[in-house]
Amino acid sequence: MGDVAAADSAMDAVQxxxxxxxxxxxxxxxxxxxxxxxxxxCHLMEKIESLNLLHxxxxxxxxxxxxxxxxxxxxxxxxxxxxxxTNTCCSHPLYRDSELIDENALGVRxxxxxxxxxxxxIPAEDVPVDQFVPLGRMLYKAPSDGKWGExxxxxxxxxxxxxxxxPNPDEVQDVKYVNRDELKELLRKADAGEGGLKLSPxxxxxxxxxxxxxxxxxxxxxxxxxxxxxxxxKLTEK
Numbered sequence: 001m002g003d004v005a006a007a008d009s010a011m012d013a014v015q016x017x018x019x020x021x022x023x024x025x026x027x028x029x030x031x032x033x034x035x036x037x038x039x040x041x042c043h044l045m046e047k048i049e050s051l052n053l054l055h056x057x058x059x060x061x062x063x064x065x066x067x068x069x070x071x072x073x074x075x076x077x078x079x080x081x082x083x084x085x086t087n088t089c090c091s092h093p094l095y096r097d098s099e100l101i102d103e104n105a106l107g108v109r110x111x112x113x114x115x116x117x118x119x120x121x122i123p124a125e126d127v128p129v130d131q132f133v134p135l136g137r138m139l140y141k142a143p144s145d146g147k148w149g150e151x152x153x154x155x156x157x158x159x160x161x162x163x164x165x166x167p168n169p170d171e172v173q174d175v176k177y178v179n180r181d182e183l184k185e186l187l188r189k190a191d192a193g194e195g196g197l198k199l200s201p202x203x204x205x206x207x208x209x210x211x212x213x214x215x216x217x218x219x220x221x222x223x224x225x226x227x228x229x230x231x232x233x234k235l236t237e238k
Contacts, residue, residue, distance in 0.1 A: 036095035121166030
């Protein structure tokens, strides 16, 4: 691994440790587990393209009791998509027993609870696993720069809870709650390139395809009616 170490010597120490210690769950396009691979290899575009590596992921959308959505800005030290704004939490279930449970997406929900604590300091008791509602799955590919990128089968998890937030600076640069109009203004600024504002590609895919109609269900208390976990939506950026 000497050449790898030399090539990535500038990588933040925390991010580097996670890149090599975390084992992501490899799946096929039907979301069947086919193996595992390091987070590092799963995010190298060379490996994604040559080996068609596809890993399982999740995206949490957490709303408070005022039905405002919690957003985060990824830290400057993130290897993929640094400083972009995105949904509440985006990460991967790991290749471990507690996060491989397929029934009712329990493994993914366990992972979401773990990462909300890790990234945002949200205590587990604030986000009980049974309160996450899996609404759907999407498959997408997105390069971050010439070297890094994403190829994920992403579980979309919604939850409505009032929580205490204490962001981890290794993971998160900033956080904010937004209502619909404030999110639309963020979208406008991102489209116009104002102030260098950027949104993550997976967040943009959810916004463009699902978010606002699902937000209606959040406000009506009918979010479970919107769930469709049978379909895997294969999406590309517009």
